[in-house]
Each structure stands twice: as C-alpha cells, then as structure tokens.
Amino acid sequence: MGPANFSRRNFLKAAGAVSAMAAVGGFPAELLAYERRMARFPEKTDLILLTSRPPQLETPLSYFKEMITPNEALFVRWHIANVPTSVDVNEWGLKVGGNIEKELALSMDDLKKFEKVTFTAVIQCSGNGRSLFVPPVAGGEWGDGAMGNVTWTGARLRDILNSAGLKAGTVDVSFNGLDKPPLPTVPDLVKSLPVDKAMEEDLIVAYEMNGKPLTMLNGFPARLIVPGWYATYWVKSLSDITVLSKPFEGFWVKTAYRIPETDCGCVPPGTTPKKTVPINRMTTRSLIIDPSASSELTLNKPVTIMGVAFSGGRGIQDVLVSVDGGKRWEETRLGEDKGKYSWRQFFYEWRPTKPGRYALMARATDTIGESQPFEGLWNPAGYLWNKVEKTEVVVK
Amino acid sequence: MKKLIILSLMLAVAGLAYAAEKDAVHSIEIPVVKTDLAAGEGKDTTEKYCSICHSLDYITMQPKFPKATWTIEVNKMIKVMGAPIPEPDAKVIIDYLSAQYGTGG
Secondary structure, three states: OHHHHOOHHHOOOOOOOEEEEOOOOOOOHHHOOOOEEEEEOOOOOEEEEEEEOOEEEEOOHHHHHOOOOOHHHOOEEOOOOEOOOEEEOOOOOEEEEEOEOOOEEEOHHHHHHOOEEEEEEEEEOOOOOHHHOOOOOOOOOOOOOOEEEEEEEEEEHHHHHHHHOEOOOOOEEEEEEOOEOOOOOOOOOEEEEEHHHHOOOOOEEEEEEOOEEOOHHHOOOOEEEOOOEOHHHOOOOEEEEEEEOOOOOOHHHHOOOEEEOOOOOOOOOOOOOOOEEEOOEOOOEEEEEEOOOOOEEOOOOOEEEEEEEEOOOOOEEEEEEEOOOOOOOEEOEEOOOOOOOOOEEEEEEEOOOOOEEEEEEEEEEEOOOOOOOOOOOOOOOOOOOOOOOEEEEEEO | OHHHHHHHHHHHHHHHHHHHHHHHEEEOOOOOOOOOOOOOOOHHHHHHHHHHHOOOHHHHOOOOEOHHHHHHHHHHHHHOOOOOOOHHHHHHHHHHHHHHOEOOO
16 A cells, blocks of 8 residues: 555665665655654664664654554654663662662562563653644654554552652652763753652553563663653663652753643743643544555555554543545544553544545544644644644545 | 583583573663764864764754754753853854754744
C-alpha cells in the first residue's frame, strides 16, 4: 500500500550509519522543517535520528501497526550528554533515602524480591508532535513517533517506599538516574512526583520491557514507570530515590517541563502563560497508521483504516473515523483491550468509490469523555499535542 | 588423572564465574554522528561552544526561527542550561544562527 514500506530500502545496516531521507514515518517531506536521517544505535533498529549526543531517536510510524512496540524500535530520549553506556548489574544499586525510617540500597536481586507486577502502558514523550506546532517552537522536533506501547515488568514503587517507611511530613519524592551533565553548571536530570502520586498502586520500577531486560538506551537496568503520565517522569537508569519533606526545587520540574495553568494546558499561539504547572497526565490522542500519508489506494478496493488511540490512563471509549475531511464520522471497531494504560487499536473498513484525494481523520474519546481538538492547542514548550490530524491519501 | 579432573573443574568454575561477571556488565558504544553546519561567519565559534554539551544536530533539527527566538534560545543555553559562553561569542553565535537558520526576521 504505497509508501508503507518505503523506508525499508533506505535503512542502513551498519552500526551508527546514517542516511538522508526525503520522507519518513508517514510525513510528507514538505511538512518537515529539516531533512530527516536514519541511524542505528546499539540494541536499536534503524530509527529517525533527531540528535546523537545525547541520543534522541524517533520510531517510524509503521511500527505502530503492531499492538506492542518492539524494544529495538522504541523511541529514545535523553536530556544531558553523559548517558550511561556501561552498567555492572552487580555493582548497580537503587538507593532510597531522605525522609524515611530506614535507608535502602537495593540490588537487582532485592528489587526482584518485591511482588512482580506486569502491565502494558503507552510511553510518550511530552514533546511528541512538537514539529507540528504552528507557530513552531524550539525543542526536540519530534513527529508522532516519540511514543510506543510496551509491556513493563517491575516492582511497585509504593512497596519500595513502604519498605523504607515514609516519615510524617513527606511532600515529594525525587528520582535521579545514572546520566550525568557534561559540565557542573548543567542541571542534572532529576524529576519529582507529589508523594500521593508516588504512592499510587500502578507506578513501578521496571526492570523488563516486553519480557526482556531494558535496552541501555531505554534505561537499563531499571526505570520508573508512571503509566498515564508523560515519560519525562519515567526516569531512566534509576539510581536514587529521595523522599522529601519540602517541595522539590530542581530545574527539571520547577523550570522545565511545565504547561500553562489553564483548562486546556494551552495559551493563544505565540503568547506567554501567566502561570504554569508541571506537566502531568497525557492528553487523549489517536493516530491513523495505515494507510500512511500519501498512500495510493485502488478504486473500489476495500481497505482497512487502522490506527492507535490512548488516553492519560483512562482507557478509550470510542474512536470515530472520517474519510471526507471531517464532514461525516463513522464508528470503528476497537481491538484487544490490554488495560487502561495500553493503547487500543481501531479498525474501519472502507471502500473508496470515487477517485480523488481524501483526508482521513480519527478522533478518540476516553472513558470520561475527554477527546481531541480539531485545532492544535498551543503552548510555548510544545507539549500535549493531540490535534485530530489529517492523513491525505489518493484514490486512483 | 585426578589432577586433570580437578584442573578441569577449576577451569570450569573459573569460566562460569567469568561468564557471570561478564554477563553482569552491560555495555554499549554510542556512535558518533557528524553534522555539518552551514558555512558562514561564526560557524567555528558556534561549533566550538555548542558542541561542548550537545551534538550539532540540535541546531539543524530546529525550524527556521526569527532572530528574537535564536536570541532567547542562546541566552537560555547560557543562563538556564549552564553553557560557558562569553557575551561577545554569544552575539557571534546568535548572528550566525539567525543568518544560516533564520527566517530573515
């Protein structure tokens, strides 16, 4: 079906090799502000290269035809240059300190002694879709591929914190990983959560993704999973948990990763919000994966429009599809339900009976009625993107 | 013969221990990817300072921005992200980015 497999040819097999591509991941080339390159990093397949130091790699959309995103295809996003490249699991330990009864230094074996929890959850970068913002905003210029659906296995954060024993007066819990800044003046990536969030049942410290150890670039040997919330909180290569009796003041929560304190998390395009809050729950979104943009379809031949939809941990109620640019909307069939944090596939059988150009659209609604806007909601950092997008195809 | 068996056992144990030790260490080597910036006045200064903390594709992946935005971005790198760029060099970098990666505005 048209360009669905277009990129295969261009994939380079050599480690670290990079090639230029006109269009990738279903985006027509003219929509891209810059030419995209492909690169193969260790334990990963050929992914769209945003940056190499630190690595930021985006998943080509064709991988989202699968319910579960393969480990080698999952996007990569690091913030500061000195990312961990070698970890001795026998030496690695997860330290728990601060406002607690008993300090912990958990080995991997210790971590695995906690009750083992497994669930499927969408992991999505806060800036997924940033390159689609109008007017454009600075940052990692992601298309729609800074996301994936992965089955995570690990120990409950709550069980770990309970074994350390939270003392009265705890407000926040902070999380640090093995990555280090390139200069002492560069703020280390440390994130925090309010203690109530940290103690929710579904947060885990994961040591497996899709039944295998984490890849190094996705946070080996263990990372925090905050299902339903953006991945900025899912600290990779986790090394330190600190329980705080005062609000966390670190740069990556107090200054960065903030959204306007408005109902939509948005402000009029080009303006500065008066007040901001830390980014948190993901917005509801959907994306048509197949047919991909610019596909050529055959007149009168049935085609299955397929895509994925997810929300901020509330599951998906329904997904509607339009083949005429949004005039009429049709119900879709939803695929397997792998829980409220997983994405849901949707399918719509369509037989185009007139030649011409078509704009395919999908709009998801979660179980409390939160849906997607028809106009892109704007904020200065380029977060929360969930506009109903148009996939242009041609019927001949 | 006995000695040989013991020696073999010792080697086997040592081998297992080595394997376990080796398996415990997980290492990767991140490829170096070269990005060429556009030729122009200030290119060397831009490369010198920006590449202290990040690869130059951080620049080339951005949309074209007006000078006001590049000024904000460079100042953010200095004041917020801790980049050690002296004032005169910061100006050179802003001018370069605005000329080569700007909207002309």
